Amino acid sequence: MPDIKLGTDKGILRLQFSSRVSQAYYGRRQFYKGLGRSDTPSDREWALSICRRIQLDIDHPDDLFDPTLIKYLGFKTKSVEAIGSGIKLGQLYEDYVNWKVFTGKISETTLKTRHNRTYLNWLKPFLEEEISPELVSTIAKRLLAQNFYKPNLKKFFSALSEMGDRAVRKEILPKNYFFELKEIDLRISKKSHQLAEEEDYRNFTLEERDLIISCFRNSSRKNILQISDLIEFLFLTGCRQGEAFALKWNDIKDEWIMFDESYSSETKITKEPKNRVVRIFKTKRYDKLNHLIHNLRSKRKKINPNDYVFLTANGKQYNRFNIQTAWQSKNTGNSEGIVTQLAREGKISQYLKPSSTRHTFITLQAQAGVDLKLLADSCGNSVDTIYDHYLGANRNAVFINM
DSSP: OOSEEEEEETTEEEEEEOHHHIIIIISSSSOEEEEEEEOOHHHHHHHHHHHHHHHHHHHSTTOOOOTTOIIIIIOTTOOGGGTTTTOBHHHHHHHHHHHHHHTTSSOHHHIIIIIIIIIHHHHGGGTTSBOOHHHHHHHHHHHHHTTOOHHHHHHHHHHHHHHHHHHHHTTSSSSOTTGGGGGSOOOOOOOOHHHHHHHHSOOOOHHHHHHHHHHHHTOSSHHHHHHHHHHHHHHHHOOOHHHHHTOBGGGBOSSEEEEOOEEOTTTOOEEOOGGGOOEEEEOTTOHHHHHHHHHHHHTOSSOOTTSBSSBOTTSOBOOHHHHHHHHHOOOOSTTSOHHHHHHHTTSSSOOOOTTHHHHHHHHHHHHTTOOHHHHHHHHTOOHHHHIIIIISSOTTOOOOOO
16 A cells, blocks of 8 residues: 555645554644645646655665655755755754654653654754854864763764764755764773673672562562562573563463563553563472462452552552662662672672572572573573673683693
């Protein structure tokens, strides 16, 4: 079914876009564009040629469609030097982001957290400016002077360069003024493979894991005690926090758990899990986990299949800030986080972030000799990743004294 048709309104030709394109690019159920020409044979042939060109651009793998329609209607008699004159940065960026979402190149969460929050905030002073080499230079100087986190700035500059490439392909700009942004030296000090691995994939020992769970369960503080089931579940499954927040009772079967959704605490959006992979986690003969699930069921007077498994004392969905407070809070005394307190008292070897529940599960299972294919499939990793990061290095190895 074509995404564009030629129609008329009171004898005047107009373009009529499909609901799919109208909603994606114009935020409407149906978008029309009047052409200002009467329905004569010659003008109809001209309009049909525009329809064909638009449809080809929509169908192109790189989505060359220009929703401003300038490419098809506005530059017919202009030279290439005139292309891009009057185009504002805000217009081009909005078109670029809509394309990224429409083609599935970014998720809704990435749209809200990275593009609409961070990137748009950086571009805010320049959105009404016309695109020019001078504008791009000003943006670069302003952002570099503010000493932003280099990895984020590098991604941002790459995105602007991609936006420029696309604008050139669509004949909106005569050249990519943003190209040199990704050539800016933003080299980040590299760490050795061992140090990077040590920092990113550190884990608790089995004894430390059990001590942390015990301290949560025996806490006199209600908010700590309430969250203890969730903490133990994270340690026993290695699932990501968002997957546990989104877990419903109909995802738990007799011999397996299905992780098919993830809840973002920042955007409050429930979406597909990371990498868009739905996973089955086997629970057969996993007594410790089955005992936990049984206890969770027994605490509910009535279970609706669509209810969340883990709820706060107020019956609300958990988020990562709840975990962070119970786990890390550095306020000394009665409000200190459990893991922070244990590390301060020397009862565990080091403080690790809440995400270490996942690394602890994978490391302990891998080192205990569990089938690596089962472990990789259950956790959403590859066997190579487990070898590289969880089994690839002997943490106790030292240099030979020679």
